[in-house]
Amino acid sequence: MAEDVFYEAPGVKVTNARFIVDNQTYAMNGVTSVKTLTIPPSYGGAIIAILIGLVLLFAGAAGVKVLGLAIAAFGIFLIVKAKAEHVVVLHSASGEAQALKSTDGQHIHDVIAALNDALVHRG
Template sequence: MSEQIFFEHDGVRVSSARFVVKGATYPISAITSVRAVRSKTFPLLAIVLILIGFGILLGGEPTLLIFGLATIALGVVWIIKKKELYSVVLQTSSGESQVLESQDRQYIHSVVDALNNSIVQRG
């Protein structure tokens, strides 16, 4: 029986027999479950920038006013532009592994759907 390909893109391949990602191969028969996870990262550095900017403004030095405002603006832009990170998490007999990350939610969900289809076909 030949392998059926469920997904193949950018070095990631899901077939009826294996999952290949980042040079590692996982047998589909060893995967008990798969899920997509969204990382919830806290923008600590952006908040520190904003606080530094307010500190500069509160310092009262008129020559540093522009620098303080620019620092606050940079922190705010950083928070607004921050992209969420999505991951493929595999459950195997040896535990849980985060095997693929991307900012592209649809890409990660496509990989998870392909893995689920492969697991279901395996039976």
């Protein structure tokens, strides 16, 4: 029986028999369901940088104020650039596995759709 390819991208391939991510292969006959998990970005470091920058900005001498402004600006930059991480989670009889992670939500959506198509095709 030939393998039908449902999705292929660099490092990822979904067929009716296998789900290949980089160097890991998952047998589709063992997969019972799939889901997407979204992990929100962590802002802890950025908030600390902003707070330190503001303290230096309002409490320091002229040179320290410039440093404080730079640190606060860096913290704001980190918040703006932070992205949620999307995960493909595979369920099987032996538990669940986080098979693929990406900040590209559309890529993960496409992989999940292909995995669902492969599960339906399997019957």
